[in-house]
Amino acid sequence: MATFFLERTVPLPREEAWRRITDWPRHGDAVPLTRIIVSTPQPTHQGTVVVARSGVGPLTFDDPMEVTLWRPPTQDLPGLCRLDKRGRLVTGWAELEVHPGPGGRTRVLWREELRVRLLPRLFDPLLAASARYVFGRAVNALLRRP
Template sequence: MANILLERTVPLPLDEAWRRITQWRRHGEVVPLTRVSVVPPAPTGPGTVVVARSGVGPLSFEDPMEVTLWQPPEDGAPGMCRLEKRGRVVLGWAELEVRPGPGGRTRVVWREEIRIRLLPSLFDGVLRPSARYVFGRALNRLLRRP
């Protein structure tokens, strides 16, 4: 299992940072070789399933994630979303959080525990930096583009 922690401080209001990181289909635009679908399409809440399909042709897999916690930021209070990975290949969870940061900015935190079924923990040393790179790049892109 690989634990990942990504933190960014951005010059965005809480609700705008939240909107950018929880527009699920946009995740497919910023993660290479990935398409994202959502059931039901809107609005997001507990029970919503976000499915990321990654790969090419027969070398692809689905990463279904169920929203188990959905607390958008309200009146300056932090916002938090937790997704539980329910797939055959990728297991674990992800948490996305926005909270007030220094100087009126917003602090965005992405925590993830990722396990690949049948992949021995010996490979965590490769999985962790690879996932940090991919998710870090995705987070940067999500926060940059409205």
Template sequence: MVTFQFERTAPLTLDEAWRRLTEWPRHGDVVPLTRVTVVTPGPTREGTVFVARSGIGPFAVDDRMEVTVWCPPTGDEPGLCRLEKRGRTVRGWAEIEVRPGPGGRARVVWREELRPRLLPSLCDPLLGASARVVFGRAANRLLRRP
């Protein structure tokens, strides 16, 4: 099991940062070798399910997620989204929090727990470090692209 967290500050309103981070198909545009498909009809809410398929051909893994908390930001109040990972291969959760930051910017806190079923715990340090880099870069790209 791997748990990690990172924070970002973006020159965006809370609403705009939230929108950019929670348009699930956009994650496939910024995570290498990944395609995201929303399974349930929109708009996103508690109960929304989507699948991130990462890899190539027979070496692809489906990361099935369900939104279990959906509290968009309102005014200066922070927003929180929690996803439960319910795939056959990847379990765990992720939280994306958007709150007011310095100078009227949006402060993003991303927390995640990964429990891959087929990876021995010996790999946890490498998985944690690489996940922090991959998801951190993805968050950077999502926040930069309108």
């Protein structure tokens, strides 16, 4: 499995950073060639299913994910969301967190473990580096725009 970690410190309240990184349809705006479909009723909760459909034309695949942990930030606790990937091609998990940061800022953490079933483990370092780049840009975009 390819594992990667991202950390950003932003001048946003924790609740706003949380809202931005868990606004699933906006992830599709930030990840190239990807559209996000939320197939369960809003608001997000444990059990919410999010599907990332990536590709072009007939070369598309679905990356279904289920929210298995949903804890929005409170005054006493950081926010934590865990998504378990349930696809035939892509498996693994992602954890998104928001914590108080220095000077009233917010720390956003993104940890992810990916496995692409048809890709030999030899390519895990390349997959991790590519995912870190793509998701790093996505996190930057999500946190930059309201």
